[in-house]
Amino acid sequence: MDVHVQGGPAEPFLGAKDLFSTEHDLKRPVTVRVREDPDERTRVSHSDDAHRLTISRQAATSAMSRELALHEYAHMHHHERGHPSHTQSTREAIYLALAGRSVEQRKLTHCYQIANHMKDVYADDIWMPVVPGDKLVPFLEASLAAAVADRPGDPPTWDRSTSSNRVRQPGEPAARLTPAADPDITAVNAAFALALCERHNLVETDHRLYDLAHAAAQDAESVDLAEFKRHFAALSPEPDESEFRKALVDVTRAYAGGGGRAAD
Structure with a gap:
């Protein structure tokens, strides 16, 4: 296994690499x-002869x-092996799941994120x-806590047209300058996060992650937390192409398609 690092x-x-090569x-x-820009998105690309x-x-x-x-090495490993989770076209599966349905752009973008979660399970x-x-559990906990805390609140209700110099009163919500989670x-x-932890026996059932997850679910009435946890946790370790496509179609429909399961 050959790894070269540039710029960092x-x-x-x-x-x-040393750890990974003990098993794979x-x-x-x-x-x-390595890029200096802190906003640089972590990404992997592949060619016929390199990653x-x-x-x-x-x-x-x-x-x-x-x-x-x-x-990321695990993603590369699946790519080299031709694992169905890494060869299935996400676009194809999403369009198959949502054919004939009208879906808002926000939901469609989320479907791609959910498909990435499916790949991440296998990685x-x-x-x-x-x-x-x-290290992973505290990372998941902190990330989820931040997202739950950043949920959108009620927008300001005052009439902005009355005065451009209006002073916000104590306890009154401020206008957001960035999008909420x-x-x-x-x-x-x-x-x-729960599915990942349960799949690898990382936490007990009284862990704070469960409280955070239930708080997140209360803010999203259209999302069934248990259903989506099951979608991720129950992924077959070695699916064939048809099995993974069906799983991806099912989770996409559950989120944006109004339910329904894909045919075998």
Whole structure:
């Protein structure tokens, strides 16, 4: 397994390589490109003879950098093996699930995020047996807590036309300058976090993550937390193409298509 790091610290990626190679291998070399922009999105691209991981310096030097590298190596592993979760066209499955339905853009965007969760389940199945999940659980908990706290509140009710210099009174909500976390996808993310932890026996049933997940679900009446947790947790370890396509279609319809299951 060959890993080259450009523009940033090599240790997290080489350390992850050593751990990953105890159980798995990558046939193609990996180039890691570390970017200074803190908003750089972590992404992986593939060619016939190599993999490329692009990541921000902020992520590459974070406490989760090794685990993040392991996660991305696992995606590369599935890509090389032709795992159905990584060869199935997301666009094709979503359009199959939502054919003939009118879906708002917000929901459609979320469907792609949910499809990525499905891929992540299989990537995590690869790397999580290699290292303890002691860092992952606090990360999931903190991420979910932040999203729940950032849920949208009631908008200001005063008439802005009365005075451009109106002073906001104590206790009165301020106008948001950035979008709030979307309650629907936050609830699905909570279901994913619970499914991941249960799939790998990372938490007890009294863990705070469950309280946060239920709080997220209360803000999203159209999302059934238990149903989405089941969609993620029950994914077959080694699905064939038809089985994974059906699972992806089913979860897409559950979120944006008004229910209904795909035919076998």
